[in-house]
Amino acid sequence: MSDGATIWADSMIAAALAAIDPVVASVLLRAGAGPVREHWLDLVRELMPASTVIRKLPPSISDDRLLGGLDLAATLQSGCPVLQHGLLAEADGGVLIAVMAERIAPSTIAHLTAALDTGTVSIERDGMSLRVPSRFGLIALDEGIGDERVSPALADRLACHLDLGTVARADLGESLFKSSDIAAARALLPQIRLSDDAIAALTTTACALGIDSLRAPLLACRVARIAAALDGETDVAEPHIACAARLVLAPRATRLPAMEDDNESNEAPESQNESAESEQDDRSNDGPLEDRVLDAAQAAIPADLLKRLQDERAMRMRSSSASKQGTAQKAPKRGRPIGSRRGEWRAGARLNVLETLRAAAPWQPLRRRTQRSDKSGRLIVHKDDIRITRFKQRSGTTTIFVVDASGSSALQRLAEVKGAVELLLAECYIRRDEVALIAFRGKSAELLLPPTRSLTRAKRSLAALPGGGGTPLSAAIFAATELALAVKAKGQAPTIVLMTDGRANVARDGVGGRGEAEAEALVAARQLALTGIPVVLVDSSPRPQDKAAQLAGAMQARYVALPHADAARLSQAVMAQAGRG
Structure with missing residues (x-):
């Protein structure tokens, strides 16, 4: 089996795991737009229950659309505060697909990670203070070129890391699982038992690979339970632990297990992998479970790991002073007023009350005849009536x-x-x-x-x-x-x-x-x-x-x-x- 076919086989397993428990088995998928990525996304949609809510998260989403807030038009019409749910609340119990995740703004990353950690969305704005449930699975599509990467804070919270950059259309095989397999695994998942030896094997492997995040072994343990449920087993066995090590731990590796220190990286990565493979062949199958799991993870580590890590470190050092160069300047919210425009009343925008009333006034007789139940004589304002003040500000x-x-x-x-x-x-x-x-x-x-x-x-x-x-x-x-x-x-x-x-x-x-x-x-x-x-x-x-x-x-x-x-x-x-x- 070619390397591309092997990677695709693991990616199909990751798709099944995400369909069983998307909240736990979230995915970071590094792949450009094309038939390979779309085929994988179609596979995920087919395996998930038909009732699953799937939403797309654009990189330039505003805080109002992401978190929600006050629905101004409905509030003016009803006379009491009306909450408008954001995308995170709408995705509760479903899946978010973050497109171009490497370009998501830092503020959006902060809101996403907070929701992933707590399972809720906190709304402290527009005179409201409340919490809304928001438990969702996340599939982050990394389309970065070169050293462009998804935020480390977000990547750390995503369980399975996949890279389909070397997978060709010829490597795409038929799906290994059916919707019935996913339903059976979901029903079996609460009964899965994870032994102390399995936990020790995964944590030892994480340490050997130089992974300093505590979330990685925790996510690997949870993924191993889902893999056991997918096989119809109630006890987590060695193949399930090895699967978690390949999908969760190997992509996070910062060094090869044979290395004692990062400074010992002068040897070519290919030769190091060859020596590691020879050591793996020499080991007995009756060795400790930690060694066998480490072998499985090491086999999934990219051959150019060391070179890639060195290039990333050098790039970060060169670009540290220019990291904020491409920060886009937001539309001015102060300065000289230059009129108004139709739009939504979002955070930071200034509502033009007079123009809003002027836009709504001509329609009041028709709206009162349409809404006969409203006898209060209250002004009826629709969303299209909202006017936002425009400003012109001279940049310094x-x-x-x-x-x-x-x-x-x-x-x-x-x-x-x-x-x-x-x-x-x-x-x-x-x-x-x-x-x-x-x-x-x-x-x-x-x-x-x-x-x-x-x-x-x-x-x-x-x-x-x-x-x-x-x-x-x-x-x-x-x-x-x-x-x-x-x-x-x-x-x-x-x-x-x-x-x-x-x-x-x-x-x-x-x-x-x-x-x-x-x-x-x-x-x-x-x-x-x-x-x-x-x-x-x-x-x-x-x-x-x-x-x-x-x-x-x-x-x-x-x-x-x-x-x-x-x-x-x-x-x-x-x-x-x-x-x-």
């Missing part, structure tokens, strides 16, 4: 000045650059933009002024800027990138104005060497270009330099060469290139 802008104060710049145009920066600071002050100042000289770059609106502080920091020393250009670009990403994460729009002659001679570690320093500066410039942050590079040398132009091209910046401009002309050119003139 932060200009980050990166000034070359090295010896080459100080001997040439540092005083003129200071004058240009002062003019730019004054214009930023008029627009109430924030400014920041980074200077680089010697062996490092220094943040002289964090983002501020104080013109006095900015001028004082600029006036006290000394000149001289080497040109650590790469350190300056990295510092500007980190600061700009932090500004962007706060919902503001950063712009970098880099003033340099482009002649780097100090690497980021503070060691001299023009060749290495220039190569490092180009790497930093290309990384800055990937962020999409607008950059203006002002060539401060007396004559235009090819290196400065090359650097501007690498960071996709606007290049301004003003060999004989004074401070006023330099300021005008920068403002024009930045699109603010």
Whole structure:
């Protein structure tokens, strides 16, 4: 049997387990949209009882739709608070299918995990305080590319982890189970007994695989009971324990059992798996149960486990400073009103009472004739009458000045650059933009002024800027990138104005060497270009330099060469290139 066929066989078992007890045997399915994934989802739907409620959870769902809250139209019509159930309450006793689960917002993850842990949904909003039952099974569809993964907090609560990325259509076999098997297993499940030896085998296997979560062995024990019920057995046997180890523990492994420490990972993963397989063949079938279960789990561990773990660690370290770069800015809820629109009254939205009454007023005679039982004369408001105030809010802008104060710049145009920066600071002050100042000289770059609106502080920091020393250009670009990403994460729009002659001679570690320093500066410039942050590079040398132009091209910046401009002309050119003139 091919690897793809083996994985598909285990995935069919996972589908049956999820159909028997979806609350316990929840599934994290990593697979792209296609016939393989859809075939597996169809299999789950066929095995579940016809009365099972199945709902889809989109990644961009709002808190109102997820949790529920006050139904404003029904409340106005009835004169008393009317609760509108959310998706979590609607899925009580059923199954939620989370599409593109790797892109679910952190707030939604928090609500999901709380509901999975407690089996209830707490509603503390709109003047209401109540708990609604919400016990559901969850199938999270992970469609991430590369290092994109479902939130660890959510993945930890899902029992079976499946990866169908290597399964082809030719590997798809017929279903191993029928609806009658699922019904019989559900009836038998309360009678299943789990021995202490089985619990010890699963917990020992979890420790050997480097799993530090306490939920993993607990979920494995519960899955083993469901597997025994699926086989029609009342006692959990070794095949059921091995099945739980393959589906629950093996995908969570952080090391191979033969390894004593993560640092012993220099050996190729393939050779380590070969040695592990040879050790497995040498073991006797009469050995301890823990060893046999560990062998079953080890056989299901992906061959490239170690390489994948190392790549994920390296990616997390590289992207830690830019993890919030793609945070979407929500619609403004304050600012200058620009009218109203039809919509739902959700949390954070501002109800436009006057426009709502205007929309409902023309329909009152017709609605009163239709609803003859209402003799109170109360205003009848329907959902379509609700009007929400729209706002227009100007997003803040932060200009980050990166000034070359090295010896080459100080001997040439540092005083003129200071004058240009002062003019730019004054214009930023008029627009109430924030400014920041980074200077680089010697062996490092220094943040002289964090983002501020104080013109006095900015001028004082600029006036006290000394000149001289080497040109650590790469350190300056990295510092500007980190600061700009932090500004962007706060919902503001950063712009970098880099003033340099482009002649780097100090690497980021503070060691001299023009060749290495220039190569490092180009790497930093290309990384800055990937962020999409607008950059203006002002060539401060007396004559235009090819290196400065090359650097501007690498960071996709606007290049301004003003060999004989004074401070006023330099300021005008920068403002024009930045699109603010």
